[in-house]
Amino acid sequence: MSNSLRASTAGLTIVDKARQRLGWTKTSTARWWQDAHTSRATLRRFWQGDRIQREIFIAICTAVGITDWEAIADASGVELEVIADFSQPYIDWHDAPDVESFYGRNQELQQLEEWILAGCKVVTIVGIAGIGKTALALAMADRMQSKFDCLIWRSLSTVPSLISLLDTLVQNFEETVVHDIQQGTAQLLHYLHKRRCLVILDDLDGVLSQPEYTQFIQKISRDRHQSCIVITSREQSSAIEINNCVNLKGLPKADALELLQSRGFTTKELGISALIQLYRGNPLALKLVTPLIQSVFAGNITAFLSQNTLVIGDRLRFILKQQFQQLSELQQDILYWLAIWQEPISFSRLQTHLLISIDPAMVLEAIMALERRSLLEKWVGMGEASFTLQPLVMKIVTDELVEQAAKEMQQVAQTHEIHHFKLLRTHWLLRPGSDDIVGDRILHQLRENLWRLYGATLPETLNQILLLLKDKSPWAIGYIACNLTALLFKT
Structure with missing residues (x-):
């Protein structure tokens, strides 16, 4: 007997009436595929009249109360039917996900x-x-x-x-x-x-x-x-x-507005254009942030934007963080610098702030690799291209920067060995040559992290670490003293 079955046209009509009596939808009722121990994609194949495993076919019928599954199956040529029968179209969605909505494109x-x-x-x-x-x-x-x-x-x-x-x-x-x-x-x-x-x-x-x-x-x-x-x-x-x-880039404004309308917002909502720009029209990011705006800010987009923050759902954060961790050390260093600058920076200017002299060809290759990974935004003007990070990437890289810097501080405080300083040695957390609010924001985030660890003893800890730098070469110190002094001054 064949190990796979498909429903006949008459059989699908019987199943359709059975599911209507239960008030179930054809593919959106989770209980159906869960009771049948299968997937939504397989249930969709069942409705398309595709062949599926015999056991799953029977379980789908049983879930809606049909015990006579043989009356549902297409009996014509079941014994002779093989997958390699090229006379019929063959469709296998397998583990294709179900997308609730699709806009533009x-x-x-x-x-x-x-x-x-x-x-x-x-x-x-x-x-x-x-x-x-x-x-x-x-x-x-x-x-x-x-x-x-x-x-x-x-x-x-x-x-x-x-x-x-x-x-x-x-x-x-x-x-x-x-x-x-x-x-x-x-x-x-x-x-x-x-x-x-x-x-x-x-x-x-x-x-x-x-x-x-x-x-x-x-x-x-x-x-x-x-x-x-x-x-x-x-x-x-x-x-x-x-x-x-x-x-693929973010959704154009018109399509992003359609998406937000489907989530309960109106096109005339104050701040809606700024919200789309903040998330660069990323459909998943917009879908993830809208429930928060509705529940915490009562649907007031302007009130959310006034918090001057970027909210990233756990799912998106996990993917972006995983992607960051898979980058080379040089690629991560470049992203850290772009997170510190938080505005477009040219290749030549970026090159001057790398502590270790690196072959320009290697830096260019790293930038090209980051572009291929869709992590950079490119700005062209005055005859030279400049690079910055997409806001979602900026948020992830900044959080990674602060987390790594705090770990280094903790290791040095415990061991009194400055070789644990890597990021704080090679990157100046204040934008080089300025004392601006962006750099202060990163330092503030790091100070809050360190304050949770050391409390009122943080200034003393910073001073003790500064003493460890005495008689060390400028090469060994790098940006460490600058970063510690900035943290101490702001504490």
Whole structure:
């Protein structure tokens, strides 16, 4: 007996009446897929008439009170049906997420459609966390699936090995086990040649460090098959040569206003344009901050903006912090300086404040890598480009800077060894050459952190650490004395 089933047209009508009696929606009632021990994506496949595992099919029927599941199943040709039956379109959403709403992106959708219809083998969608890469890929797949014989969605957020990914992809076409990468790649390419497939690989970031993935994508992009691979990622890998890339930016004001309207705000709300600009039209960030504005500030956007702060939800904070921690030491140093300056700074000016003399080519490469990761904003004027951080990134990097500086202070206070100073040695927390409110804000945040640790003994602790610098070389001291003096002066 076949290990998978699909519902007949008549069967879906019976199930539809059963769920209506319970007051359940087709796919939005969480209890349904939870009771069936499956996922919302699988439930959606059930309603599309796709084949799903026999046990899950039965569980979905049972959840709405149908015990005669055989009356729901499509009995025609069940025994003879195999996945490799190329006469029927095959759609596998697998772990594709459900997006509650989608706004704008018409230009990006049109560009993706043009590339795919032109026969591009690999297309990428890149952008900062929360910008809507997955939502765009879903919208594109919905629009384009009728143009293909086969649609397959795979999320790489769980960082599967390439063999594991190839195994799940190949099993869409034949019941086999992939034993090695070369075999699995050859089998997959065979079917990409034989059928016109649209394969979406969502969230490539976690596997970019695996060289075999880079080689796999390069091979797929160069092979003369008739299919298309769509990749979403927070960065465009320099090791993968792909010309067809949508670099996703924040929503335009009109689309962001539509999003905020759906969250209960009006387009004439005071401060609504400033809110959109503050979060650079990032859809996820706007969705995360609106409940706070409504609950804490009674929907008053101006009152929220007057707090002069940026609120980032735990989910977005985790992704951005994880991305920061994966950067090289030089890339982190550059972000720290940009967080200290908090305004666009040119490459030449940035270079003058690096304590350690570094080959300009290395600094340029680091800046280009940060651009590929969508972490920088570029400003061009007076013949020279300047760089700063997106506000969301600025918040994360500033918090990281303060946290790291406090740890260094604590280590030195405990050990009396100044070699623990790294960040406070290489970065001056006041904007170089000025005594401005921005630098004071960073120092204030650090002082508050240290005050929680040392209380009224903080001035004494700072003075004791300053004594440790006596007779040390300027090279060893770096910016340490400047930072400690600024902290002591403000305490």
